[in-house]
Amino acid sequence: MSTVNPTDTHHHDDHHHGPVTLADGVWPWMKRWIGTTNHKDLGTLYLIFSFTMLFIGGLMSLVIRAELFAPGIQFVDPAFYNEMITLHALVMIFGGVMPAFVGLANWMVPMMIGCSDLALPRVNNWGFWILPFAFTMLLGTLLVPGGAPASGWTMYPPLVMQTGAALPLMVFALHLAGISSITGAINIVVTILNMRAPDMPLLKMPLFVWTWLITAYLLIAVMPVLAGAVTMILTDHFFGTTFFDAAGGGDPVLFQHIFWFFGHPEVYIMILPAFGIVSTIIPAFARKPLFGHDSMVYAVASIAFLSFIVWAHHMFTVGMPVSAELFFMFATMLIAVPTGVKVFNWVATMWRGSMTFETPMLFALGFVVLFTIGGFSGLMLALTPVDFQYHDSYFVVAHFHYVLVPGAIFSIIAAIYYWIPKWTGVMYNEKLGQFHFWWSAVWINVLFFPQHFLGLAGMPRRIPDYAVQFTDFNMVSSVGAFMFFIGQFVFIYNMIMCMRGSGTKATGRVWEGARGLEWTVASPAPYHTFETPPKIDPREMA
Amino acid sequence: MKKISMLSRWGLGALGALAMAPAHAEWTLNMGRGVTDLTDDVFGLHMLIFWICVVIGIGVFGAMLYSVIVHRKARGFEAAHFHESTVVEIAWTVVPFIILIAVAIPAAGTLLQIEDSSDPDMTIRVTGYQWLWEYDYVDEDVSFFSRIDRESDRARQLGSGIDPAGVEHYLRNVDNPMVVPVDTRVRLLLTSGDVIHSWWVPELGGKKDAIPGYINDMWFEANETGTYRGQCAELCGRGHAFMPIVVKVVSQSEYDEWVAEQGGDAGSEGELATGQPSPDEASADEATSSEESPTAGNATEGRTEDDSEDQPEEAEESMVGSGEEDEGSEPATGDEQDSDADEASDDSGSDDGGSEESDSADQDAGGDSEEAAASSGSDNGSNGGSGDEDEGSGGDAAGDGSDEVSKDELMSEGETVYADLCAACHQPDGSGMPSAGFPALKDGAITTGPVEAHVAQVLDGKGAMPPYKGSLSDREIAAVVTYERNSFGNSTGDVIQPSQVAEQR
Incomplete structure (x- = not known):
């Protein structure tokens, strides 16, 4: 297995005459997608899967926002509401955001470091095709007796033990999603460390590659921790262990420690690649090199390190020793320093640039502003005494949606606008793109900003019904949710048009200020790129 | 903390009447000040960190905005080529660090005060259940359950047809509020009988989790009399939104009267x-x-x-x-x-x-x-x-033996218990919600099967159904079981006596 010559497998796996298309017949075409080991094909599959999940998770959020539009229970039973919040989070995190970043890495990492494919193409195929099964199983829990998991994505015991037949399905779905993530992460690490073009030293790698390298290490470190935590839930439920059951000598808080030891790095797994994307896009449209490339790398590495020592700030209210609370407060506040460095660097990159504002740039700028707002509320949450008030309130909901939606998801959208001309060979419709940005930017704030006020006024999260003094801001927020959701169809339409090849032809460089190896190949990128290592023009490197 | 209080006052001034219009809280933007010294400190910290964020935000977004307006290609602006500056980079690493230390010090001070629950004047043991609270005044020999008031409970049912706006303190009212004296250091010992809950009344301070197998403590000392409302803050299942907390802070004499009444x-x-x-x-x-x-x-x-x-x-x-x-x-x-x-x-x-x-x-x-x-x-x-x-x-x-409870009594008492506790899931007509996993009691396997299994399930719970042995008496359980076995079209004719329940306990 380990002695296989890479060039050998290459010849067997890949189709040297270009990919099979639908014109070659439906079955060959399906076989191509099922069996493909091409990083571009798999990148596309990941992205399509991810957007399917974002759509499903989005529909669930609409159920939530519809119920919260007015006080009283109008549409769904509270038990079903809890299923919705749980599945919404699991689907968005494990099915939406993470696969989207893996898809982008699949497409771009080999092209950015000048290698022909990921190091382990078959593992790559396997890693992707696990996902549809995992999420079919997870969504299938809606149909089993007892309903879907309803304990929140955090799955705290003992509540999670009240899950019905869905419990093992959820656990196995998470195991599968974890296996998929780990295979993807290992593949990316191996590729980046071994398969860079000969004259690309580590510190000259594009930031997107850097952030993904660090993200991949985080994934390898923490996904097994999650797997362990959910497995303990499984054995507690079915095999009589009492890891988390106080009555049997276990400890329900232990689960929270284990979960958040996974959970906090997980948060950065969903934002570090976004940092890489924004650090790629801003210099391109400011026509100016990224300010402080190396300090960006160090900042990302520091954030990754800190992510392992701050987990308990998610659980300040469980009654920890005060010394632990102090430690986790200080460590959490420290994260503001490297994060601040990144934001300052982005602004310095724009400073005295020669900016244009195409859609990818708009989304990147939207990211910087709105992610920073999420960062500010994060800093506020870091203060333990105040967190006792914020904790488990809508303030927290506002905080993490600010960093995840206009944070992570805006960056994914920016990346797709930025690279889709390279992928499809045609430009997207710029007018629709601009409309999509402004529509999203307005409604996302209508959606999430009032949630800060709700939290400060005392509305807890994860409730299907609320006291009447919270009505007005909830209505505003719900209107924002529906409007934001509708606007995304513009994006889907725009991207489908690109995939069908209708639009103006894109040049190889696509963007005037774009730098990097991916822009040195034709648009659309050939099915196989860099089959021989490229000679790198120093101007293409960071 | 004085400095912080000053700052917070300034902050309040800046936010103006918006933040301080508690009468109609609909558009309230800011956190409330609370009624204890510590909530005041916390509010001060909240405003301090908020204004720091605002100032940094103005700096960062201001620079961005300026750059976006001026440094654009459309205005013919030529790009510069600088891409690093050690001095600037060190400055914006060190300065935030110093700011953070300046915030961390008062925050740590407040935290130490919050966590110091020594020397309480009185202690109340708080136990969370799905979905009610139990308050147990350990020195006063007073103990009671506190659950959502009937009116809210009726209005909150799916399709109740009752407008929540017409219900006073909708979802924020209970049958039996916690009563404590003003200016008294009250310590709460929190635990749970089933899943994790979290006790939160914003005006009295932050929240603390009630965890089975743990006893957490928190304390507050209210400076003003009044009625303060909150609710469970940790997802605890289907009724999570429906376990309010109401604390009445009264004068010492009123409190003594209340204790005597209890x-x-x-x-x-x-x-x-x-x-x-x-x-x-x-x-x-x-x-x-x-x-x-x-x-x-x-x-x-x-x-x-x-x-x-x-x-x-x-x-x-x-x-x-x-x-x-x-x-x-x-x-x-x-x-x-x-x-x-x-x-x-x-x-x-x-x-x-x-x-x-x-x-x-x-x-x-x-x-x-x-x-x-x-x-x-x-x-x-x-x-x-x-x-x-x-x-x-x-x-x-x-x-036992002296008097059996008649079926009629059990049926009518059972109906009340059923409406209070069971109907939300199993529905008033006993049809359940099979899609959500709540089985029908009409012709149900349990409700028409052996009596012992039925009683056992009410006592011990099952899956999403909480155990009721902690919160219902034998008589109540006997009543509700009798009711369930002889209603919704079930006609087992069984009459369960409290003594039967006692045996099975």
Whole structure:
């Protein structure tokens, strides 16, 4: 297995005459997608899967926002509401955001470091095709007796033990999603460390590659921790262990420690690649090199390190020793320093640039502003005494949606606008793109900003019904949710048009200020790129 | 903390009336100030960090905006080529670090104060259940359950047709609020009987989780009298949104009155200890006055009493006991002369040992039974007046054989319990919600199967169904089981007596 010559497998796996298309017949075409080991094909599959999940998770959020539009229970039973919040989070995190970043890495990492494919193409195929099964199983829990998991994505015991037949399905779905993530992460690490073009030293790698390298290490470190935590839930439920059951000598808080030891790095797994994307896009449209490339790398590495020592700030209210609370407060506040460095660097990159504002740039700028707002509320949450008030309130909901939606998801959208001309060979419709940005930017704030006020006024999260003094801001927020959701169809339409090849032809460089190896190949990128290592023009490197 | 208070005042000024318009809280933007010194400090910290964020935000976004307006290609701006500056980079690493230290110091100070719960003036044990709270005043021998008020509970049902806006304090009102004196250092000891809950009244300070197997503590000292409302803050299942918390902060004298009304003070314990064996009913009544106090205010209790005649000398004592019950029950159903033998020698020891003790005692003469109850009662006083968990067991036993409860009574009491606790999931007509995993009781396997299994399930719960052995008496369980087996078209004809439940406990 380990002695296989890479060039050998290459010849067997890949189709040297270009990919099979639908014109070659439906079955060959399906076989191509099922069996493909091409990083571009798999990148596309990941992205399509991810957007399917974002759509499903989005529909669930609409159920939530519809119920919260007015006080009283109008549409769904509270038990079903809890299923919705749980599945919404699991689907968005494990099915939406993470696969989207893996898809982008699949497409771009080999092209950015000048290698022909990921190091382990078959593992790559396997890693992707696990996902549809995992999420079919997870969504299938809606149909089993007892309903879907309803304990929140955090799955705290003992509540999670009240899950019905869905419990093992959820656990196995998470195991599968974890296996998929780990295979993807290992593949990316191996590729980046071994398969860079000969004259690309580590510190000259594009930031997107850097952030993904660090993200991949985080994934390898923490996904097994999650797997362990959910497995303990499984054995507690079915095999009589009492890891988390106080009555049997276990400890329900232990689960929270284990979960958040996974959970906090997980948060950065969903934002570090976004940092890489924004650090790629801003210099391109400011026509100016990224300010402080190396300090960006160090900042990302520091954030990754800190992510392992701050987990308990998610659980300040469980009654920890005060010394632990102090430690986790200080460590959490420290994260503001490297994060601040990144934001300052982005602004310095724009400073005295020669900016244009195409859609990818708009989304990147939207990211910087709105992610920073999420960062500010994060800093506020870091203060333990105040967190006792914020904790488990809508303030927290506002905080993490600010960093995840206009944070992570805006960056994914920016990346797709930025690279889709390279992928499809045609430009997207710029007018629709601009409309999509402004529509999203307005409604996302209508959606999430009032949630800060709700939290400060005392509305807890994860409730299907609320006291009447919270009505007005909830209505505003719900209107924002529906409007934001509708606007995304513009994006889907725009991207489908690109995939069908209708639009103006894109040049190889696509963007005037774009730098990097991916822009040195034709648009659309050939099915196989860099089959021989490229000679790198120093101007293409960071 | 003075500096912070100053800052917060300045902050308030800047936010203007918006932040301080509590009368109609609909558009409230900011956190409330609360009514304790510590919530004031926390509010100050909140405003401090908020304004720091605002200032940094103005700097960063201002620079961005300027750059976006000026440094654009459309205006012919040529790009510069700088891409690093060690001085600037060090500056914007070090300066934020210093700012953070400046915030961390007062934050740590406040945290240390919050976590120092030593020297409380009084202690209340708070136990979360799905989905109600139990408050147990350990020094006062007062204990009761606190659950969502009837009106909110009716309005919050799917398709209730009741406008929540017309319900006073919708979802923020309870049958029995916690009552504490003003200017008193109150310590709460939090735990849970099932899943994790979190006790949160914003105006009294932050939240703290109630975790099974743990006893967490928090404290507050309210500076102003008033009624403060909050709710459970940790997802605890289907009824998470429906377990409000109401704390009434009253003057010391009002508080003392309230305690007296609850019938809980150290005096009653003494009386009990010296109580002489007497005829069954009398001893039962006597036990009631003192023994039932830990369960005072358990709303369902008042309703389930029947009217046994009391002898005059006991009547007074039982008045004390029944008074506290009325606190919890509907005015319409509260009955002053209520103590019956069934409930009477209620064993207030929460531990199994205590209940077994009186179980065995019930085989003997009534006097012995009372002694057993008495001894467990005084233990109870010393260990914190803990429980009413087994409230029915001893009492049922004492009444065992003397009177069976009629089917009609059980049916009507059961209907009430069912409407309160069961109908939300199993539906008023017993049809359940099979899609959500709540089985129908109409022709159900449990409700038409063996009685023992049915009782066991109500006692111990199953899956999403919480155990009720902690919150319902034998009589209530007997009533609800009887009701379920003879309603919705079920016609098993079974009549379950409290003694049967006691045996299975």
